Amino acid sequence: MLIIVPIKQVPDTNDVRIDPETGTLIREGVPSIVNPEDRHAVEMALVLKDQAGGGKVVVVSMGPPQAEIALREMLAMGADEAILLSDRAFAGADTLATACALAHAVRQLGQYDLIICGRQAIDGDTAQVGPQLAEFLQIPQATYAQDLRLEGGKIRVERAVEGEVQVLELPLPALVTCLKEANKPRIPTLKGCIGAFREKPFQVWNASRIKVPLEQIGLKGSPTQVRRTFTPPPRGQGIVLTGDPQQAVQTLVQTLREKGIM
Amino acid sequence: MAISIDKNLCVGCGACLKVCPYDAIDLIDRKAILNDSCVHCGACVDSCKFKAILSQAGEGPRKDLSEYAGVAVFAETRGQGLAKVATELLGCGRALADTRKVGLTAFLLGHRIQGLAKDLIAHGADRVVVVDDPRLAPFRTAPFARALTSVIQQQKPEIVLIGASGIGRDLAPRVANRLKTGLTADCTGLAIEEGSGLLLQTRPAFGGNVMATIVCPHHRPQMSTVRPGVMKPLPRDDHRQGTITEAKVTIKETDLRTVVREVVRLAGKKVDLSEATVIVSGGRGVGGAKGFEGIRDLAEALGGQVGASRAAVESGWIEHDHQVGQTGKSVSPRLYIACGISGAIQHLAGIAGADFVVAVNRDAQAPIMKAADVAIVGDLHQVVPLLAAEIRRARKENAA
Numbered sequence: 001m002l003i004i005v006p007i008k009q010v011p012d013t014n015d016v017r018i019d020p021e022t023g024t025l026i027r028e029g030v031p032s033i034v035n036p037e038d039r040h041a042v043e044m045a046l047v048l049k050d051q052a053g054g055g056k057v058v059v060v061s062m063g064p065p066q067a068e069i070a071l072r073e074m075l076a077m078g079a080d081e082a083i084l085l086s087d088r089a090f091a092g093a094d095t096l097a098t099a100c101a102l103a104h105a106v107r108q109l110g111q112y113d114l115i116i117c118g119r120q121a122i123d124g125d126t127a128q129v130g131p132q133l134a135e136f137l138q139i140p141q142a143t144y145a146q147d148l149r150l151e152g153g154k155i156r157v158e159r160a161v162e163g164e165v166q167v168l169e170l171p172l173p174a175l176v177t178c179l180k181e182a183n184k185p186r187i188p189t190l191k192g193c194i195g196a197f198r199e200k201p202f203q204v205w206n207a208s209r210i211k212v213p214l215e216q217i218g219l220k221g222s223p224t225q226v227r228r229t230f231t232p233p234p235r236g237q238g239i240v241l242t243g244d245p246q247q248a249v250q251t252l253v254q255t256l257r258e259k260g261i262m
Numbered sequence: 263m264a265i266s267i268d269k270n271l272c273v274g275c276g277a278c279l280k281v282c283p284y285d286a287i288d289l290i291d292r293k294a295i296l297n298d299s300c301v302h303c304g305a306c307v308d309s310c311k312f313k314a315i316l317s318q319a320g321e322g323p324r325k326d327l328s329e330y331a332g333v334a335v336f337a338e339t340r341g342q343g344l345a346k347v348a349t350e351l352l353g354c355g356r357a358l359a360d361t362r363k364v365g366l367t368a369f370l371l372g373h374r375i376q377g378l379a380k381d382l383i384a385h386g387a388d389r390v391v392v393v394d395d396p397r398l399a400p401f402r403t404a405p406f407a408r409a410l411t412s413v414i415q416q417q418k419p420e421i422v423l424i425g426a427s428g429i430g431r432d433l434a435p436r437v438a439n440r441l442k443t444g445l446t447a448d449c450t451g452l453a454i455e456e457g458s459g460l461l462l463q464t465r466p467a468f469g470g471n472v473m474a475t476i477v478c479p480h481h482r483p484q485m486s487t488v489r490p491g492v493m494k495p496l497p498r499d500d501h502r503q504g505t506i507t508e509a510k511v512t513i514k515e516t517d518l519r520t521v522v523r524e525v526v527r528l529a530g531k532k533v534d535l536s537e538a539t540v541i542v543s544g545g546r547g548v549g550g551a552k553g554f555e556g557i558r559d560l561a562e563a564l565g566g567q568v569g570a571s572r573a574a575v576e577s578g579w580i581e582h583d584h585q586v587g588q589t590g591k592s593v594s595p596r597l598y599i600a601c602g603i604s605g606a607i608q609h610l611a612g613i614a615g616a617d618f619v620v621a622v623n624r625d626a627q628a629p630i631m632k633a634a635d636v637a638i639v640g641d642l643h644q645v646v647p648l649l650a651a652e653i654r655r656a657r658k659e660n661a662a
Contacts, residue, residue: 161428223444
């Protein structure tokens with residue numbers, strides 16, 4: 001069974017700070033991490049591989065050369081092979097151009113059974129690349145999966161959305177995006193870490209290696225453009241209460257009453 | 263890229279028909295002919311042993327953008343009725359359509375849903391296009407993607423809005439890809455740019471730490487998913503006039519490969535923050551799952567719901583349904599109390615619709631304190647129980 005897991009290296013957005021003078025992001029010192037939900041996707045793939053009685057889990061990432069470390073980390077977790085799609089031509093891609101590059105890379109891997117993605121990346125939060133990849137490959141999809149099982153050559157997926165769970169049955173190959181509720185990602189072992197650097201195959205592919213037309217990737221292949229970025233204007237400053245908590249609480253309740261909120 | 267077939271080289275073997283993912287090649291008089299479904303993806307190029315399929319670099323046949331006019335919304339249904347986000351999209355779509363001086367159309371897809379068309383008109387639609395098909399219930403990605411793509415191709419709206427719900431976020435990326443146009447996720451602001459007439463799609467980005475305005479200048483339609491709970495629906499007006507038409511779409515056998523075995527409603531456990539009038543939220547400062555007991559108690563005293571920041575959810579202190587902000591829910595309660603939440607821009611964006619914001623935080627400099635109507639500088643573990651007690655006392659007084 002061949003399972004492909006696309007992952008993304010992202011800045012840890014919980015640690016992002018804004019420069020109060022310029023209103024721009026301070027990226028310095030912000031650590032790069034593997035997108036949290038992608039770890040769950042790798043875990044889901046590893047469990048499924050065991051359930052299927054063998055096979056291969058290949059992790060793929062599109063990014064700068066530094067994204068190698070994110071892929072190595074997934075190899076340490078237990079993935080079998082890693083491919084880094086790295087080429088200046090990929091830069092500036094929106095979700096469509098990203099999915100296009102990934103789709104061409106997937107086609108180079110030959111016959112696969114399943115693609116598992118994290119639900120969304122914490123830097124963009126779009127949740128679009130998974131479904132757009134499935135569309136390029138013309139395979140069925142199940143997003144927001146909280147559970148995935150193999151059943152007689154098909155997969156059974158529990159899809160959790162808006163207060164309900166849909167139980168779906170999909171033929172393979174298919175694409176699934178997984179929620180963090182699905183599992184608890186394993187911690188890489190020391191042996192795994194050594195293997196990730198010494199033994200396991202790691203390849204870097206550029207645009208010509210995946211045979212993708214240059215006008216379909218990167219900035220050129222992106223229908224959307226960023227017009228501007230800004231920090232939202234703050235709400236006006238209200239009343240600030242300091243000192244004795246009991247007094248503060250009484251003042252608050254009084255204010256709420258005056259405003260007719262209570 | 264533009265694909266074309268050289269008739270002189272084509273021998274009519276049909277190899278390309280098998281590899282085309284879009285059913286876009288027909289064999290007519292022993293020659294392969296591209297039909298309207300062709301998106302120029304290039305999948306067929308290598309399949310031709312006779313080099314009859316040519317791929318030319320370039321953007322392919324540019325669409326004539328002026329063919330596209332009007333604003334359309336996807337009218338998502340929930341059970342027997344409309345999803346709330348459908349009316350929100352109509353409210354926002356109405357304003358965009360009026361600015362562009364064009365009509366507002368709602369696309370209503372499903373089975374036995376015609377009755378909802380008049381509700382869409384009452385909420386602002388000029389026209390409702392209905393696709394009624396038993397294969398469109400319950401929701402499945404592939405038949406819905408086929409039907410919605412087809413209706414968009416027939417109607418050619420310049421703007422398409424879809425709710426950023428579990429259904430919308432599943433469906434919209436596939437449809438946008440099939441149309442080879444842009445899609446902006448989870449928008450919280452939409453406007454028409456003066457001069458160009460382009461749709462300005464504003465959304466929180468980079469974990470919500472900044473806002474980004476996105477445009478889609480050379481492709482149509484311009485597509486956005488819109489975050490539920492942000493846009494305001496118009497008041498219902500049953501005197502509004504509009505037309506209802508049925509559209510025909512061809513759903514293919516291959517669209518039905520996914521089977522819905524069952525749908526389990528999670529009754530009782532459901533948290534719906536987007537409809538709550540009072541929300542008490544906890545963040546990193548709460549310190550742990552146990553710390554949320556105080557937050558719950560205060561929410562109970564106020565008859566409200568419990569919310570949480572992303573940090574608290576990611577720490578595993580509370581379930582994801584409670585999350586407010588970028589990756590969670592946008593809320594618009596009358597009263598929002600943020601306890602131990604620093605107020606990343608994503609969170610502030612999520613509570614932009616709140617009428618009155620109270621923040622409790624030890625750090626007077628935290629961004630949330632500057633955004634609050636009342637900011638209490640202090641330890642939430644002291645303030646929250648005191649506040650709960652004071653509110654209960656005040657309630658009793660009122661009742662007496």
